[in-house]
Amino acid sequence: MMTAHIVASFDDELAKIDLLITDMGDLAQTMLADATRALVEADLPLAQRVISDDVVMDARQREIDERCVALIAKRQPMAQDLRAVIGSIRIASDLERIGDLSKNIAKRVGAVGAGPMQRRFSHSLSGMTGMVGDQLEGVVRSHVTKDVDALVTLRADDKRIDIQYTAVFRELLTYMMEDPRNITACTHLLFCAKNLERIGDHATNIAENAFYMTTGRQLPADRPKTDETTHTGS
Amino acid sequence: MTQWTLDPETRTTEPASLPKMRGENVNVFYGTKQALFDVNLAVPEHQVTALIGPSGCGKSTFLRCLNRMNDTIDIARVEGEITLDGRSIYDPKIDVVELRAQVGMAFQKPNPFPKSIFENVAYGPTIHGRASAKADLEQIVVDSLRKAGLYEEVKERLHEPGTGLSGGQQQRLCIARAIAVAPEVILMDEPCSALDPIATAKIEELIDELRENFTIVIVTHSMQQAARVSQRTAFFHLGVLVEEGPTSEIFTSPNDKRTQDYVTGRFG
Numbered sequence: 001m002m003t004a005h006i007v008a009s010f011d012d013e014l015a016k017i018d019l020l021i022t023d024m025g026d027l028a029q030t031m032l033a034d035a036t037r038a039l040v041e042a043d044l045p046l047a048q049r050v051i052s053d054d055v056v057m058d059a060r061q062r063e064i065d066e067r068c069v070a071l072i073a074k075r076q077p078m079a080q081d082l083r084a085v086i087g088s089i090r091i092a093s094d095l096e097r098i099g100d101l102s103k104n105i106a107k108r109v110g111a112v113g114a115g116p117m118q119r120r121f122s123h124s125l126s127g128m129t130g131m132v133g134d135q136l137e138g139v140v141r142s143h144v145t146k147d148v149d150a151l152v153t154l155r156a157d158d159k160r161i162d163i164q165y166t167a168v169f170r171e172l173l174t175y176m177m178e179d180p181r182n183i184t185a186c187t188h189l190l191f192c193a194k195n196l197e198r199i200g201d202h203a204t205n206i207a208e209n210a211f212y213m214t215t216g217r218q219l220p221a222d223r224p225k226t227d228e229t230t231h232t233g234s
Numbered sequence: 235m236t237q238w239t240l241d242p243e244t245r246t247t248e249p250a251s252l253p254k255m256r257g258e259n260v261n262v263f264y265g266t267k268q269a270l271f272d273v274n275l276a277v278p279e280h281q282v283t284a285l286i287g288p289s290g291c292g293k294s295t296f297l298r299c300l301n302r303m304n305d306t307i308d309i310a311r312v313e314g315e316i317t318l319d320g321r322s323i324y325d326p327k328i329d330v331v332e333l334r335a336q337v338g339m340a341f342q343k344p345n346p347f348p349k350s351i352f353e354n355v356a357y358g359p360t361i362h363g364r365a366s367a368k369a370d371l372e373q374i375v376v377d378s379l380r381k382a383g384l385y386e387e388v389k390e391r392l393h394e395p396g397t398g399l400s401g402g403q404q405q406r407l408c409i410a411r412a413i414a415v416a417p418e419v420i421l422m423d424e425p426c427s428a429l430d431p432i433a434t435a436k437i438e439e440l441i442d443e444l445r446e447n448f449t450i451v452i453v454t455h456s457m458q459q460a461a462r463v464s465q466r467t468a469f470f471h472l473g474v475l476v477e478e479g480p481t482s483e484i485f486t487s488p489n490d491k492r493t494q495d496y497v498t499g500r501f502g
Contacts, residue, residue: 002500003495003500004500005498005499005500006499006500006501007499010499075499076457076458077498078457078461078485078486078497078498078499079485079486079487079488079493079494079497079498080487080494080498081498081499082485082486083486083487215487216486216487217487
C-alpha cells in the first residue's frame with residue numbers, strides 16, 4: 001500500500017490522472033471492438049459511433065497532457081511519482097493512437113461493402129481482432145493492477161499477432177489473385193489488418209511503459225519480431 | 235512479482251571515480267545522544283555528493299565530521315574512521331588547521347569577515363603562508379574571485395566591505411575565501427537556503443564549475459537542487475545512511491521505501 005503524500009491534493013491529482021488513463025483504456029477497447037464488429041457485420045451506424053468516439057478520446061488525451069504538465073510544474077514529482085506522470089503521458093499517447101487506428105478501420109466499413117464475398121473477406125480478420133482485443137484488455141488491466149509478470153508475458157505475446165497478420169496478409173492476397181474485382185475490398189481490409197497489427201504494437205508500448213512505471217526498470221529492447229509480410233511475394 | 239522486482243544486487247553502488255574521502259563505521263554522539271549510526275560513505279573525487287534527509291537526520295553532523303568541525307562542540311564524540319586520500323583525519327598527528335584548509339567549508343548563511351572584499355579572500359592565504367610577495371597574494375585573490383564567479387561584479391570595489399554585497403554575492407565571496415587556501419574538498423551546508431532563486435542558480439552553476447578542480451559535498455534541503463547539482467546522493471534518516479547511489483537513480487527509482495517516501499514528499 002502506497003503511503004499518502006504530505007500534501008493530500010498531490011494524491012488527488014495523481015489519482016485523477018490514473019482515472020483518466022483507465023477511462024481512455026476502456027474507451028480504446030470499446031472503439032476497437034465496435035470498429036471490427038462494424039467491419040464484419042457491415043454496420044455503418046456503429047462505424048459512425050466509433051468515428052465520433054474518437055473526438056472524446058482526443059479530448060481525454062489533451063486533458064491528461066495538461067494535467068501532467070501542470071503537476072510537473074507545481075509539484076516537481078520524484079521517483080515513482082515522476083515515473084507515473086511521464087508514463088501516463090506516454091500511455092495516453094498510445095491509447096489515443098489506438099483510437100485513431102480504430103477510427104480508420106471504422107471509416108473503411110462503407111468502402112469494403114456488404115456483399116457475401118466481402119463478408120467472407122472480413123471474417124478473415126476475426127481471429128486477429130480477438131487477439132488484439134485480448135491483448136489491449138490485458139495490458140490495461142495489468143497496468144491498473146500493477147501486475148508486472150503479466151505485463152512481461154503480454155509484451156511477448158505480441159508476436160502471435162504478428163504471425164496472424166502475416167497469415168491474413170497472405171489470405172487476402174489469394175482473394176485478390178483469384179478475382180481482380182476483389183482488389184478494392186481486400187486492399188481496404190489489408191489496411192484494416194495493418195491497423196490491427198499497429199494497435200498490437202501500441203499495446204506492447206503500454207505494457208513496457210506500465211512495467212517501467214511500476215518497477216523503475218526498462219524491459220530489454222530485443223523483443224522478437226515476426227511480421228514476415230515484407231518477405232511475402234505475390 | 236518475482237524476478238522483476240527491484241534488485242539491490244544489480245545496482246551500481248560503487249562511485250565511478252576513486253574516493254577522495256571515506257567514512258567507515260562513523261558513529262557520532264552528542265553527550266549520551268547518538269546522532270549517527272555506523273555510517274559508511276565514500277566521497278568520490280571531482281564529483282558532487284549531495285547529502286539529503288529530513289531535519290535532524292544527521293546529514294550536517296556527517297558533513298561536519300569531514301573537516302572535524304565537531305571538535306568545536308565539547309560534548310561531541312566521533313567514533314570510526316574518516317580518511318582523506320586514505321589517511322585518517324582523526325590521527326593525532328594531523329594539524330586540524332591544515333586539515334580545514336584542505337577541506338574548506340561554506341555555510342548556510344554567508345558569513346564574510348567585517349573587512350574588505352580583498353581582505354576576506356586574502357586572509358586565509360596570508361595566515362597559511364601561501365603568498366610570499368604582495369603580487370602573489372593579489373593573484374590568488376583575483377583567481378579565487380574569478381573561480382567563484384564573482385570577480386567581474388566586484389573588481390571595481392575590492393577594497394569596499396564584504397558585508398556590503400548582496401546575499402548571493404556574499405555567499406560567493408565565502409566560497410572564494412574557501413578556494414583561496416587551495417582546498418581539495420569543499421563542504422557546503424545548505425549554501426543556498428538564504429538566497430533568492432537567481433542567486434541560487436548562480437551558486438548551482440558555480441558548484442558545477444568547481445567540480446572540475448575540487449571535490450564537493452553539499453547538504454541541501456532542496457531535492458531538486460540535489461538532483462540538479464550532484465552526481466551521487468546519500469539519503470540519511472534518523473542518523474542512519476539509508477541509501478546512497480548515483481543521483482539519477484535515487485531520484486527516479488530509489489531502492490529503499492524510506493528514500494522513496496522522502497523524495498516523493500510522503501514523509502510525515
